Each structure stands twice: as C-alpha cells, then as structure tokens.
Amino acid sequence: MEPTETKDRWKSVKESQAFKEMDQEVKQFLRKKEDTLLQGDPPMPPLKSPIELGRTKDKGTEQVIGRLLTPKEKGPGGKLLDENLQLGITGDLASRKIIERPQPFQVKVKVEAEIELTVWVLPNGTVDRAVPSIPRDAELERIAIQYLKQWRFEPLHRITLRFNNREPFPSSSNCSRA
Numbered sequence: 001m002e003p004t005e006t007k008d009r010w011k012s013v014k015e016s017q018a019f020k021e022m023d024q025e026v027k028q029f030l031r032k033k034e035d036t037l038l039q040g041d042p043p044m045p046p047l048k049s050p051i052e053l054g055r056t057k058d059k060g061t062e063q064v065i066g067r068l069l070t071p072k073e074k075g076p077g078g079k080l081l082d083e084n085l086q087l088g089i090t091g092d093l094a095s096r097k098i099i100e101r102p103q104p105f106q107v108k109v110k111v112e113a114e115i116e117l118t119v120w121v122l123p124n125g126t127v128d129r130a131v132p133s134i135p136r137d138a139e140l141e142r143i144a145i146q147y148l149k150q151w152r153f154e155p156l157h158r159i160t161l162r163f164n165n166r167e168p169f170p171s172s173s174n175c176s177r178a
Contacts, residue, residue: 093121093153100152111137115144125153 013019084094116133130145 088116093119096121096125096156097154098151099125099154100150102147102150105143105147107143109140111140113137113140115140117141117144117148119148121153123156123158125155127151127153 080094081097083098084096113136115136117130118133119130120128122128127149130148132141132145135141
C-alpha cells in the first residue's frame with residue numbers, strides 16, 4: 001500500500017461522523033477523570049498489604065515490614081492542629097506546628113484569585129518547594145510561592161535504624177557458583 005493511500009484512508013476515517021462522536025466521548029471522559037483526579041488528596045494505598053509476613057525467614061525483616069504496615073501517627077504532635085486546618089493546610093503538614101509565619105506582602109493586584117499550592121517541607125521544617133495545584137494567575141502564584149517559602153514548620157524527629165549484623169554479607173570469596 002502506498003503512503004498516499006494510507007493518508008487518504010486516515011483522513012476519511014477522521015472526517016467520518018462515527019469517529020467524531022467517539023472523539024467527543026473520549027475527550028468528555030478524560031475531562032471528567034481529570035476533574036476527579038484534581039479534586040482532593042491523592043488516593044491512599046490500602047492498609048493491608050499483599051506482603052505475607054510469614055513468608056520471610058528473617059525476623060528483622062518481618063519486624064521492619066510490620067512497622068511499615070502499621071498506621072503511623074499524624075506527624076510529631078500526633079494530631080491535626082486547628083490553626084493549620086483554618087489556614088487550609090491538609091495532609092501530614094496539618095499536624096506540624098508553624099514556627100515562623102511572616103506578615104503577608106502588600107501587593108497591588110489586577111486580578112483576585114484563590115491560589116492552591118502543593119508544598120514540600122524538608123525534615124528541618126523549611127519549605128523546599130511549592131507548585132500550584134491548579135494554575136491561576138502566574139504573578140499571584142509567584143508571589144504566593146515566594147511568601148510561603150519564608151514559612152518554617154516544626155522539624156521532624158530523627159529516626160535511627162540499627163541493623164543486627166550477625167551474618168556478614170557474601171563476598172566474592174565465599175559465594176558459591178552454580
């Protein structure tokens with residue numbers, strides 16, 4: 001088949017009424033899915049994991065997996081803070097106390113909009129980055145991000161992992177070859 005025949009066939013398919021209807025349905029479906037994905041928090045994985053604890057032979061591994069599968073507390077304080085909830089802070093950050101929150105900038109704006117940001121906070125409490133959840137006015141977003149990066153939150157507690165080193169890791173000298 002020649003390339004021109006293939007192009008003509010695709011053109012006729014794309015111009016057909018059935019293709020246009022299917023294209024509209026797919027676009028509508030994708031818009032609905034996009035709207036549902038952009039609303040609210042991302043879905044959480046199930047608490048029960050498909051990992052079977054009895055399957056592993058190492059007790060240390062079983063303990064670590066067990067700790068990972070148990071629900072954790074909500075941040076350092078363990079409870080959501082009212083101040084954070086009133087500010088619209090959600091997720092794990094809602095349980096971390098705000099240590100430093102400077103006065104908002106005095107800015108003349110042409111457009112008034114509500115800006116929603118997704119924020120990453122480092123373990124030391126500093127705001128690492130902020131990204132608009134829903135794009136609005138670029139200038140307002142830039143100002144909001146600049147302001148939010150000056151905030152400081154309560155640092156996370158350090159976690160120390162200790163490994164029991166009973167058996168050495170296999171080296172090239174004591175590995176058997178098949």
